[in-house]
Amino acid sequence: MAFNTTQDKQLLAISILITIMTVIIFIYMFTKAPESLKTSKNGVPFFTPDAIHPESGEIISIEKLVKHFKGN
Numbered sequence: 278m279a280f281n282t283t284q285d286k287q288l289l290a291i292s293i294l295i296t297i298m299t300v301i302i303f304i305y306m307f308t309k310a311p312e313s314l315k316t317s318k319n320g321v322p323f324f325t326p327d328a329i330h331p332e333s334g335e336i337i338s339i340e341k342l343v344k345h346f347k348g349n
Contacts, residue, residue, distance in 0.1 A: 319343045 316322050317340055325339045 319347065 321340050327336045327338050
């Protein structure tokens with residue numbers, strides 16, 4: 278793939294710049310995110326998998342369990 282025109286070179290430069298900025302922003306978001314963006318108000322991490330009720334086999338969210346035991 279040859280970049281013969283100035284427009285092609287400019288488009289390539291802008292595309293590379295946007296890609297680099299995107300990677301930097303994602304790295305920053307996941308390393309410097311405040312605790313309020315990582316957990317709910319009850320302290321449950323957002324990406325916690327659901328639990329299975331041992332008696333009924335029903336799938337229950339951890340957030341629902343925390344609210345039940347905290348009395349909210």
